[in-house]
Amino acid sequence: MYHYHKIFKNDMQMYLNIQTLSLAMAGFVLFTDFFGLSAYSKDAEKELSPGERFHHETSLTWRGVIGDVFRSKPKKPPQYKNYPDSKIIKLPKPAYRGIPLEEAIGKRRSVRNYSSKPLTMFQLSQLLFSAQGITGKLYDQSLRTAPSAGALYPIEVYVIANTIEGLPQGIYHYDVLNHSLELVKSGDFSKEITAGGLEQEMLGDADVTFVLSAIFDRVRHKYGERGFRYAYIEAGHISQNIYLQAVSLGLGSVSVGAFLDEKINDLIGVDGQTEAVLYLHAVGTL
Ligand SMILES: Cc1cc2nc3c(=O)[nH]c(=O)nc-3n(C[C@H](O)[C@H](O)[C@H](O)COP(=O)(O)O)c2cc1C
Numbered sequence: 623m624y625h626y627h628k629i630f631k632n633d634m635q636m637y638l639n640i641q642t643l644s645l646a647m648a649g650f651v652l653f654t655d656f657f658g659l660s661a662y663s664k665d666a667e668k669e670l671s672p673g674e675r676f677h678h679e680t681s682l683t684w685r686g687v688i689g690d691v692f693r694s695k696p697k698k699p700p701q702y703k704n705y706p707d708s709k710i711i712k713l714p715k716p717a718y719r720g721i722p723l724e725e726a727i728g729k730r731r732s733v734r735n736y737s738s739k740p741l742t743m744f745q746l747s748q749l750l751f752s753a754q755g756i757t758g759k760l761y762d763q764s765l766r767t768a769p770s771a772g773a774l775y776p777i778e779v780y781v782i783a784n785t786i787e788g789l790p791q792g793i794y795h796y797d798v799l800n801h802s803l804e805l806v807k808s809g810d811f812s813k814e815i816t817a818g819g820l821e822q823e824m825l826g827d828a829d830v831t832f833v834l835s836a837i838f839d840r841v842r843h844k845y846g847e848r849g850f851r852y853a854y855i856e857a858g859h860i861s862q863n864i865y866l867q868a869v870s871l872g873l874g875s876v877s878v879g880a881f882l883d884e885k886i887n888d889l890i891g892v893d894g895q896t897e898a899v900l901y902l903h904a905v906g907t908l
Contacts, residue, residue, distance in 0.1 A: 680848045690846050696839040699896075703778055703837065705795055705804040712802045714744050716751035720870030730865050733874025734824040736906025740785040741829035745871050747801070749905060752867035753832065753860050754779055754798050766798070768859040771852035776840040777860060778897065780833040780890045784812050784826070793890055806891060818885035819878055819902060828904035833890055834860055835899045857901040864903045878902040 670678055720726070751767065754777070758765035763773050770776070779796040781803060783789050791810045794803035816826035825831055834857045841849030861877045868875035881902055887894040 676850075680851055682848065693846060695843050695846060698843040699837055699839045701775065701840070702797075702799055703795070704797060705806060708795075709805040710797075710800075710802050711789065711794070711805070712800075713747040713750065716748045716755065716801075718744075718748045718871065720867075723866070726866045726869040729869050732876040733906075733908070734822075734876050734904075736824070736827050736829065736874055737908055738785075739907040740787045741873070741905070741907060742787050743789060745873065746781070746783075746786055746789070746830060748871060749830070749832070749864055749867050749873075750779065750781070750796050751801065752863045754796065755801065756798060764799070768856065768863055770856055771841060771849075772844055774840045774844060775856075776836045776838065776849070776853045777856055777900075778835045778837060779860070780806065780835065782811055782815050782831040782833060782889075783829075784810070784831070785829045811889065814885070814889050815902075817882075818889055819881045822878060822880070824876060824904050824906070825878065825902065828906040830905050832864060832903040832905070833886065833899055834901040834903070835887075835890065835892055835897050837897045839896065854900060861901055861903050864905065868905050872908065873905055874908050875903060875905040878904060 721729075753767065754775075755767050756764045757767050760773065765773060766775060775798075779798075781794040781796060783792055783794060785791075789803075790808060792808040793806040793811060795806055797804055812826035815831055816823060819825040836853035836857065838850060838853060841852050843849075845852060865875055865877065879901060881899070883894060883899060886899045886902070890899065892898065
């Protein structure tokens with residue numbers, strides 16, 4: 623009995639020592655950070671470019687983390703965006719089994735020349751599923767093919783359909799939950815997407831251009847301004863999935879970061895502030 627008591631006492635002592643040490647270390651970090659003794663505080667004194675300022679002001683510091691608790695944050699927007707009155711096009715079930723992952727990684731290249739052969743609905747379905755399809759569940763939360771900070775999924779995917787067998791030309795929104803398309807507007811937008819993409823011709827030649835936008839408040843309500851970074855990073859994950867799926871389907875694709883923001887925001891009908899386009903990804907047959 624005495625023996626157990628002694629062990630318990632020693633454990634308690636060790637636990638208390640670790641607690642004290644951790645508190646002292648956290649105190650030191652907070653002290654240096656709060657009173658501007660850290661390396662970052664020197665940057666604040668010099669003139670920063672817009673990019674440097676964005677990076678600096680969204681860098682995590684203890685002061686920022688604590689200050690964030692008291693800062694007001696936007697309300698959480700709905701997890702899923704929908705176009706309730708739009709025409710719905712159900713996509714075929716994604717069931718493709720392609721080449722080994724290592725082969726797809728090894729073969730991946732940005733491809734900007736495509737054949738005149740149209741894309742099939744099955745290929746479109748597979749590409750969208752790899753971009754953002756639902757692959758799991760954690761409690762009430764659906765999980766997707768690409769990772770997302772806090773599983774908050776800020777990215778929306780739009781489809782600029784140019785030459786797809788059985789799908790009229792137009793702009794569609796990808797309904798992740800139902801693996802279907804919602805028609806945003808009908809028509810041939812190959813000229814508009816090329817003009818908005820600084821005259822990069824492959825955008826108008828591609829069978830499909832995926833437009834990745836972010837609803838920033840989905841991440842901002844939890845992570846504050848740093849959430850913007852998380853949205854950009856996530857768009858990269860999604861684009862890589864499209865690249866690899868395109869290779870596996872024997873298609874060519876290229877991601878595009880150079881575009882006139884206002885033109886592409888207008889094209890898909892988002893305001894550029896609460897929701898803004900981050901990235902484009904063109905795909906075509908070879
Ligand atoms: C963030 C980002 C933006 C890009 N923007 C463009 C673009 O606007 N136009 C383009 O033709 N390629 C663009 N690319 C593709 C790169 O040019 C390409 O990845 C690079 O030349 C390397 O070639 P690879 O992808 O074939 O390996 C972009 C790639 C990334 C990651």
